[in-house]
Amino acid sequence: MNLKQELQQLNNRLDATRRKLDAAHERGDMAMIDKFSEESQALKKRIESVKKTQARQVGKQGNKVSSLAFKRPLTKEEQADMGKLKKSVRGLVVVHPLTALGREMGIKEVTGFAPKKF
Structure with a gap:
């Protein structure tokens, strides 16, 4: 899977997790709130990592082309x-x-x- 597709999937999962977290807040379900908060943080870290990798690849390609x-x-x-x-x-x-x-x-x-x- 390429980085663009992976980033899209991660953003979709993060969106779904945020909706579930909001629903858990409405219900007051602390166990689910903790679970979805942790999952949300992990997804944000992974998204940031993929974006950095993408930027690094574009930079390499730019150097190659400009040379x-x-x-x-x-x-x-x-x-x-x-x-x-x-x-x-x-x-x-x-x-x-x-x-x-x-x-x-x-x-x-x-x-x-x-x-x-x-």
């Missing part, structure tokens, strides 16, 4: 026919500013990274 020798913003025509561009430029990596990698790298427009000039 490529050549970069330049892509024109609208190139963006429109991305398949043709990727076939003509060996090793091209396209980074969009709204993706996690683009935000991490501080990209302001769609940029292509490649080992050689294109």
